[in-house]
Each structure stands twice: as structure tokens, then as C-alpha cells.
Amino acid sequence: MTPVPAHLLAPQGPARSLVARLDPRTRVLAAALFAVVAVAAQGIMAQLAALGVAAGLCLLARLPMRTVLRRLLALEVFMALVLVTLPFTVPGQTLFTLGGLTASAEGMERALSVAAIASAVMLAVQALLASMETVALGHALARLGVPARLATLMLFTLRYVEVLHQEYGRLRLAMRARAFRPRTGWHTWRAYGWLVGMLLVNSVERSERIHAAMRLRGFRGHYPILDLGRAGGLDWGFGAVHTASLALVLAVGMM
Amino acid sequence: MTQELFRLEDLGFAHDPARPVLAGLEFSLSAGERVAVLGDNGAGKTTLLHLMVGLLRPQAGRVLAFGAERRREADFHDVRARAGLLFQDPDDQLFCPTVAEDVAFGPLNLGAGRAEAQDAVAEALEQVGLPGFGERVTHKLSGGEKRLVTLAAVLAMRPEVLLLDEPSNALDRAARERLIDILAGLPQAMVIVSHDDDLVERLATRRVVLRGGRIEE
Structure with missing residues (x-):
């Protein structure tokens, strides 16, 4: 008898990493929480800390480094225009001048924090969501109460x-x-x-x-939701550590 | 008298009113029959199959399936479970990442639980001679394998009738032989649209020709 493949029932990830063993709902919630904290984090230090947490998540998900870097590069190129123009358009203390244009320290900091936040959220989403089967993601959202x-x-x-x-x-x-x-x-x-x-x-x-x-084949507007198991000790443990590190990120911002 | 599964009465259908595809078509299918529908390209053979399962609605006439008249979308829900349509192009039918998911899609929609769906998948793959194919990725299958997987996906819903739209299209000789052998061993009544003389010869118990929008015996 042919078993239904595991990812019909569970999320997938390379080589059953820690992240892959989590309940899909845990991953969705963790990613959402991360995005909120990364955007709320005050100051460049806190934003870099968030970036660190995101990098840690990538390691836990055992994502192939090359793919991660390639996607990150695509994002930075996409944002290049913003990053290059910000230092010259935000008024503030002069850092240096380039052909009559003055770059401000405030603008420089703003550009850095935009890059840090975007990269952090991107990395976290890659680690937590992108490695998941889309069907599992849909089921997780539905079970979290999304219509x-x-x-x-x-x-x-x-x-x-x-x-x-x-x-x-x-x-x-x-x-x-x-x-x-x-x-x-x-x-x-x-x-x-x-x-x-x-x-x-x-x-x-x-x-x-x-x-x-x-x-x-009987489709009537929604995918049948399978019982995808429930959150276990691993999920609670991961959730606790994740929340604690995000609290630390916020604390760094308030110092 | 044998049980009548489908009856089409005075059916008319046109995409463009100036050029009707079907007009005054009469057709019936009984249990145990395997009817080959022959006809030129564009004669309306695929349209006929789509009308039978309610993917298209006729502009005139009546569709009776399994003893009841079918008019609205809701009327056709159980028709589609009991009469499985096999598409001409397997790529239109396969849409899940793996074979098992695709085959399980129908049973899950019909309300099967996880274990039940799993059983239906195993049984259907066994029937088409592809046991152990569950984990395979659908878009990496060969043309012949795709055809058999789409057949398994239809069989997993345990239909009473099979509607086959050029099932041997684009298959090589070996894959074609295999498909014919499998179909010949199935108990379901069938409507077979095909240009493949050999397949019709070996499967059909009755032949009709679709010409000028009508069925001719």
C-alpha cells in the first residue's frame, strides 16, 4: 500500500530541520510576530539584532546558503534606488558631499535601517514560510482562523x-x-x-x-482541510525562545 | 432491461448562435455499455462529454443522469462523482505537486477522511499498474505515466461511468497498449471519444457517429 507522502500531512523543509518539524501554524505565527517586531524595533542596533535573529532562523531551517544570498541580493538590488537616494534627500548633519550633493548622517542611518529591516523580514520569511508547501501554508492560515x-x-x-x-x-x-x-x-x-x-x-x-x-472532482470553492496534527512541545519551546529573542531585540532598541 | 445511466434529449448547444455545435442530439448510455463516439475534428465530441457532466449547459433539451434531470450546478455535483471525465490533455488535469496528492484530491473533496483517501489512492494506483508512484512529482512524469495517473485520479472517486476524451492521444505504442489493457479490465460503463481505430475495436460494444450536431448510429 502506498503511503500518502509526508508533506500532504506535514510541512516540508530540507532534511527535516528543526523548522520543518514545527506545526505550520507555529511558523506562520512566528513569522508574523517577527515582522511586527522588526518594524517596531527602534534604532539601528535593534534592527541589526533582528537581522541576527533572522540569520539564526535561516540556520535552524538549514536553508542552502547560496539560494538565501541570491534572493537577498535580488531584494537589495530592488531597493538600491531608495538606499542610494536616501542619504542625499533626508536633511541633517552633513557627512560628505558628492558633486554638489550633500549626504546627511541621518539619511545614511535611515538607509541602513531600511536595508536592515527589509533584509531581516526577508530572511525570516524565507526560513519560516518559503520552505513550506503552499497547501500546508493555506491549511495553517485556515486553521488560524483566516476566512x-x-x-x-x-x-x-x-x-x-x-x-x-x-x-x-x-x-x-x-x-x-x-x-x-x-x-x-x-x-x-x-x-x-x-x-x-x-x-x-x-x-x-x-x-x-x-x-x-x-x-x-468535487471542488466546491475550498480545499478540504485535513487534520494536520497539533502543536507539540517542540512548538511551545520554539515559540518561547523565539518570543524571548524578539523581546531582547525590542529591549536593545529601548536602551 | 438494463439500467439507464445517461439520457440526453433533444440537446442543443452553440458557442456562437450562428454556428450551433449540437442540435437535436439524442443519446443514451446503459450500464455495461462501452460506446465509442466517432466524428470529425470540431464535430462537438468534447462538447458532448462536457455537457454530460455539467461543465457546459445546453441551450435546448434535457440532460438526465442516474435517473434524474440535471439543470443547475448543484444538480451536477453528484454526477461528477459518479461519472469520471478524463481530459484530453493530462496537463490540464494534474495540478498537485505529487501523484498521491493529485489522486487524493477527488476523494478528499467527496468528504473522505485521511485514511480513507490514502486507501483510495493506493487502490487506484494499483488499478492502473503504478503502485508506489505516490511520492513522484507530477510534472516530472512521462506522457504515458501522466495519462495513467489522471486515470487513477478519476478511478479514486469510484465512478460508475467513465467519459474518456481521446485517452490514447499522444501516447507511444507501449503506453497505448497498456492503457487499452487497463481500460478493458475495468467494469465501468464508458463513453469513448477517440480517433484510435484499434482502441475502439478492442473496447467498444457500440459505435455512434457525431455528425451535423446529431448522433447517428
Whole structure:
């Protein structure tokens, strides 16, 4: 007899790390608490402490270091504009001047704290949530009292992002099979325009067929919720240590 | 007289009123029958299957399934559990990360508990000759395996009727043979839409042709 794979019933993570053994609800609550504390933390020292806690969570989740760093880098590049302009736009004590623009110490600090908070939350979410099966996440949210409609909406969003991505892959393949190479020029721009248009049309049709297939198998607007076990000693222990370290982060900010 | 499972009366359907797909269609399916529906591309064969399980609603006529007329979405809920539709493209049907989750989706929707769903998964995978495939990742399966997994997903709901939309489409010879052998061993009544002469030859107990929006015997 074929056993139902473990992650139908439990969250997944690399090699059953400590984080992977936690109840999904514990992970969701821990991530939410972390985000609130990271944003509320006063001063750069407290924010760096939060970053430290987040890094610790990543270690506990045994995330592959390369992936973590690559995602972190993507975030920093995304925020680069803010980080570079802040020192020059926030008024305050002059730190240095660059071609007639003055960078303020306050602006510099602001930029640093934005980077620290964003990186900390990003790392914590990666450690606690990103390593979890989406279905487990949906179930955890539903069992925490999030309306079933919202949990289902979230699951669908994740599912259809994947559909869009697959459809994009298929179309790109079809383009490459006919020797398309992106250049600068009308041909390329028009081809990309068609790609986006076709992507939307195909994805809508495909999602309609998937929805039909789901209805055929008795889907009536929400995923069946399995009994996913309950929080044990490990969860309480983790919760206590997590809360204590976050309290410490807040305490650092008040010093 | 044998038990009648489906009866379609004077069915009419059109995506575009100027060009009706089906008009005045009559069809019935009884227990134990395996009916092959033949017809040209675009004759409305897939439309017919979708009308039977309420994915589409007819603009004219009546759909009777398992002894009752079906009109609204709610009427079709139990029809879909009792008549399993196998999609033409397995990729449209598989949407869970692993085989076991996908096969368990139907039984769980029908209210099965965890243990029951687990049993249904094991039994269905056994039936299609893929025991132990539960942990496999669906998008990494071969075309033939995907087809058999989608069949298992339908069988896990323990339907009384199978509606097969070009089941042997895009399968290689070995996978096709295997599918035909499995289908030949199943007790369910079937409606088989197919262009595969060999498959029709070996499975069908009756053949009808869909032409000009009607069924011709």
C-alpha cells in the first residue's frame, strides 16, 4: 500500500530541520510576530539584532546558503534606488558631499535601517514560510482562523502564478524553436507584445480547464482541510525562545 | 432491461448562435455499455462529454443522469462523482505537486477522511499498474505515466461511468497498449471519444457517429 507522502500531512523543509518539524501554524505565527517586531524595533542596533535573529532562523531551517544570498541580493538590488537616494534627500548633519550633493548622517542611518529591516523580514520569511508547501501554508492560515475564502484565494494565486510561468516557458520555447533572438528593434518589441498578449489568453483558457478539472472532482470553492496534527512541545519551546529573542531585540532598541 | 445511466434529449448547444455545435442530439448510455463516439475534428465530441457532466449547459433539451434531470450546478455535483471525465490533455488535469496528492484530491473533496483517501489512492494506483508512484512529482512524469495517473485520479472517486476524451492521444505504442489493457479490465460503463481505430475495436460494444450536431448510429 502506498503511503500518502509526508508533506500532504506535514510541512516540508530540507532534511527535516528543526523548522520543518514545527506545526505550520507555529511558523506562520512566528513569522508574523517577527515582522511586527522588526518594524517596531527602534534604532539601528535593534534592527541589526533582528537581522541576527533572522540569520539564526535561516540556520535552524538549514536553508542552502547560496539560494538565501541570491534572493537577498535580488531584494537589495530592488531597493538600491531608495538606499542610494536616501542619504542625499533626508536633511541633517552633513557627512560628505558628492558633486554638489550633500549626504546627511541621518539619511545614511535611515538607509541602513531600511536595508536592515527589509533584509531581516526577508530572511525570516524565507526560513519560516518559503520552505513550506503552499497547501500546508493555506491549511495553517485556515486553521488560524483566516476566512476559508482568503486562504483559497491565496492558494489559487500561487497556483496560477505557476500556470503563467509554465505558459511563458512554453511560448518562449516556441519562439526559440523558430530562431527568435531578442534584439533592439520593432520586430523584437512586437514579438514581446504578442508574447504577453498570448500569455494572458492562453493562461486564462488553461486556468479555465484546470478549474473545470477541479470541479469534476468535487471542488466546491475550498480545499478540504485535513487534520494536520497539533502543536507539540517542540512548538511551545520554539515559540518561547523565539518570543524571548524578539523581546531582547525590542529591549536593545529601548536602551 | 438494463439500467439507464445517461439520457440526453433533444440537446442543443452553440458557442456562437450562428454556428450551433449540437442540435437535436439524442443519446443514451446503459450500464455495461462501452460506446465509442466517432466524428470529425470540431464535430462537438468534447462538447458532448462536457455537457454530460455539467461543465457546459445546453441551450435546448434535457440532460438526465442516474435517473434524474440535471439543470443547475448543484444538480451536477453528484454526477461528477459518479461519472469520471478524463481530459484530453493530462496537463490540464494534474495540478498537485505529487501523484498521491493529485489522486487524493477527488476523494478528499467527496468528504473522505485521511485514511480513507490514502486507501483510495493506493487502490487506484494499483488499478492502473503504478503502485508506489505516490511520492513522484507530477510534472516530472512521462506522457504515458501522466495519462495513467489522471486515470487513477478519476478511478479514486469510484465512478460508475467513465467519459474518456481521446485517452490514447499522444501516447507511444507501449503506453497505448497498456492503457487499452487497463481500460478493458475495468467494469465501468464508458463513453469513448477517440480517433484510435484499434482502441475502439478492442473496447467498444457500440459505435455512434457525431455528425451535423446529431448522433447517428
